[in-house]
Amino acid sequence: MRPARPAPARPAPASTATGRRPRARYPRTSFLIAAARDASAVLRAYEEKPDGLLAVSADVTRPEQPAAAAESGLKEFGRIDVVVNNAGHGLVGAIEETSDEAARALFDVNVFGVLNTLRATLPTLRAQRSGHVVNIGSVGGFATAPAAGLYGASKFALEGVSEALHGEPAPLGVRVTIVEPGGFRTDFLSASSLRVEPAAIEDYALGAGPVREAPARNDGRRPGDPAKAARAVVDVTEAAEPPLRLQLGADAVERVETKQDLVRRELDRWRHVALSTGVGEDAR
Numbered sequence: 001m002r003p004a005r006p007a008p009a010r011p012a013p014a015s016t017a018t019g020r021r022p023r024a025r026y027p028r029t030s031f032l033i034a035a036a037r038d039a040s041a042v043l044r045a046y047e048e049k050p051d052g053l054l055a056v057s058a059d060v061t062r063p064e065q066p067a068a069a070a071e072s073g074l075k076e077f078g079r080i081d082v083v084v085n086n087a088g089h090g091l092v093g094a095i096e097e098t099s100d101e102a103a104r105a106l107f108d109v110n111v112f113g114v115l116n117t118l119r120a121t122l123p124t125l126r127a128q129r130s131g132h133v134v135n136i137g138s139v140g141g142f143a144t145a146p147a148a149g150l151y152g153a154s155k156f157a158l159e160g161v162s163e164a165l166h167g168e169p170a171p172l173g174v175r176v177t178i179v180e181p182g183g184f185r186t187d188f189l190s191a192s193s194l195r196v197e198p199a200a201i202e203d204y205a206l207g208a209g210p211v212r213e214a215p216a217r218n219d220g221r222r223p224g225d226p227a228k229a230a231r232a233v234v235d236v237t238e239a240a241e242p243p244l245r246l247q248l249g250a251d252a253v254e255r256v257e258t259k260q261d262l263v264r265r266e267l268d269r270w271r272h273v274a275l276s277t278g279v280g281e282d283a284r
Helices: 039-045 064-077 100-128 149-167 202-218 226-237 250-277
Strands: 009-013 031-036 053-057 082-085 090-092 131-136 174-181 194-196 245-248
Touching: 031 039, 031 064, 039 053, 053 064, 064 100, 082 100, 090 100, 090 149, 100 131, 100 149, 100 174, 131 149, 131 226, 149 174, 174 226, 174 250, 226 245, 245 250
Parallel strands: 009 031, 009 082, 031 053, 082 131, 090 194, 131 174, 174 245
Antiparallel strands: none
16 A cells, blocks of 8 residues: 555445456455445455455445445545446347336446446545546447347447546546456356346247347356456556456457448448538439
8 A cells, every 4th residue: 555645445336247256356455345235245255354345235226325335435445546337237138029127127227327326436536536437338338239239228328428428527537448348257147147038029039049048058158257357457447548448358359340340341331321411412
């Protein structure tokens, strides 16, 4: 710990979007405010509670609870330096098959839960004139797929929030990064983190069926190491010039590059149409 400044306090919703792996090491000189729906789940993850860990219960869908968690952290540690928004869950189902209830519940956590946490913590970062917000998105928020459309939409929304937020507090010294993980060996594909809507419409068997069947086939077999992902997130918060977007995993890099290539090809193919719509342009 540097005597001129308290060690960084890092509030982090401890369970979810990348799976329940809050154990991945954080710097020993840091304090960690780990918020979960049930704080006892955090404590169970650490057989021996490390120094500097504050476990708090917080349901991110209830605005007063992230606010109370942030207040507890400030009372305990005196500052907040890094905010990691990791709470979230998945949803599989064709767009038309997905119920209104399932879609709203997804957005309540994946989008509005993040907004609640940001409102609870940004005032502190602004007052400090320093800090780093890390939103855990998904490569599915950059390039989605059939049967993952609503989940992708929630992560696309997080991309938009993060991109705008990146510029808003930047003059105050507050940084923002959105992490776009690919597949990691966490419990994200288990029933505790992923909801699969019933296959109600036969017409979508071919278009959505393969993705619907993938979680059971891939659970525990995905290529990413969650401990390495967590280390990468910690490292980016310590970088002199952190990125706006950070892809994690070779599969994430491949999906981003594939979409970029597709967008470029379509833009080139339809450029003449795009450029023909200005005032005074001759119709062709």
